[in-house]
Amino acid sequence: MIPRYTRPEMASIWEPQTRFKIWFEIEAHAADALAELGTIPKQAAKTVWDKARNVTFDVARIDEIERETKHDVIAFLTHLAEIVGPEARFVHQGMTSSDVLDTCLNVQLTRAADLLLADLDKVLAALKKRAFEHKMTPTIGRSHGIHAEPVTFGLKLAFAYAEFSRAKERLIAARKEVATCAISGAVGTFAQIDPRVEAHVAKAMGLVPEPISTQVIPRDRHAMYFATLGVIASSVERLAVEIRHLQRTEVLEAEEFFSEGQKGSSAMPHKRNPVLSENLTGLSRMVRAYVTPALENVVLWHERDISHSSAERMMAPDATVTLDFALVRLAGLIDKLLVYPANMQKNLDRLGGLVHSQRVLLALTQKGASREDSYKLVQRNAMPVWRGEGDFLQLLKKDAEVKKYLTDAEIEEQFDLGYHLKHVDTIFKRVFGES
DSSP states (O other), X not given: OOGGGOOHHHHHHTSHHHHHHHHHHHHHHHHHHHHHTTSSOHHHHHHHHHHHTTOOOOHHHHHHHHHHHOOHHHXXXXXXXXXXXXXXXXXXXXXXXXXHHHHHHHHHHHHHHHHHXXXXXXXXXXXHHHHHHTTTOEEEEEETTEEEEEEEHHHHHHHHHHHHHHHHHHHHHHHHHHOEEOOOOGGGOOSXXXXXXXXXXXHHTTOEEOSSOSSSOOTHHHHHHHHHHHHHXXXXXXXXXXXXXXXXXXXXXXXXXXXXXXXXXXXXTTOOOOHHHHHHHHHHHHHHXXXXXXXXTTOOSTTOOSHHHXXXXXXXXXXXXXXXXXXXXXXXXXXXXXXXXXXXXXHHTTTTXXXXXXXXXXXXXXXXXXXXXXXXXXXXXXXXXXXXXSOHHHHHHHOHXXXXXXXXXXXXXXXXXXXXXXXXXXXXXXXXXXX
16 A cells, blocks of 8 residues: 555555454454354353453564464464453364454455445546536537547536446445355364354354355455456546546646646646546556456365465555545546636537538438438538638538538538537436436
């Protein structure tokens, strides 16, 4: 985790103290269940809670023990025994390390998902607000980066809103899929521990029992989780790239907010660069980079190995922390985005009416011209305009073959900008509902 791109609330989920607190809760809840089943004394379970519930675990001491044992869970249990005393011998009865590690990881991932869902709500709120603000602000739509036909800036933002709405649905599903608990012992057979212990711990930790584990929770669940984060990151980058293109000097239809005292370049005082959206592109790449190891972690030997462990220790905090930062930054970027309708109109007019070429094409076919002939007639008048050699409307009016099918008034009718925007309300209702 890089402090520059880390928000404290998300980072706290992955701090050692948080991890050890979760480990303790898993062990203590398991002790409660074991006591109820008569496997260990009830007083022992009570002592575990009483002695360690409010303890700040000594991370340095645990690290010291691990340097000798070469085993993190044993190091923690040894430290816990130093705190609890003789009753600590009843802790971890019938459990294996993965019961603690995997259940803890899933608790952390669900907590991270909750923060990310809140982040997505911020992005959605900003997009909705700005989409309605520019619902009917006309701008040029582009395909292949080239002027195509008119759209509205509100539609661009509504498209992003729909995309992030899908992202939210996917993350809700991914959270549910990863929210499982395994307290099934070595190789997952419950030979040394009653399944009722797992059910108790799962409920206490806000999870559900894993239907069948080996010695680990199946990693296809985690693969789906991180793949979902990767897709969300791609949506972040898609919108960031759109903003970067719109801020180019030659376009300048929208621009990142530039605060008082901000500097764009150490060399050129005039510069106002799209640094936030460029930053989001880079952060998105990092989140996606963790998708491949998550997929590869699905493939473990037999009932378990630890080839997944080292990867997860890096990817779980890094991916969630980075995406959390990116989503919050994106929400702020959209909320403060500077929009220039006059430049949008200027760019719409830049090709001298060529954006209406399809309407003319269709009008000719409606009047009896073949599609092939219609295309030729429109294109031969469009190409001079593309080269800066005239006005599209006037060239069409002067074309004798075009005039065989269309009057001047009928040609002019095809240049109505409002025609392209007549279904904006319908699209908005599909995206936002009737509100």
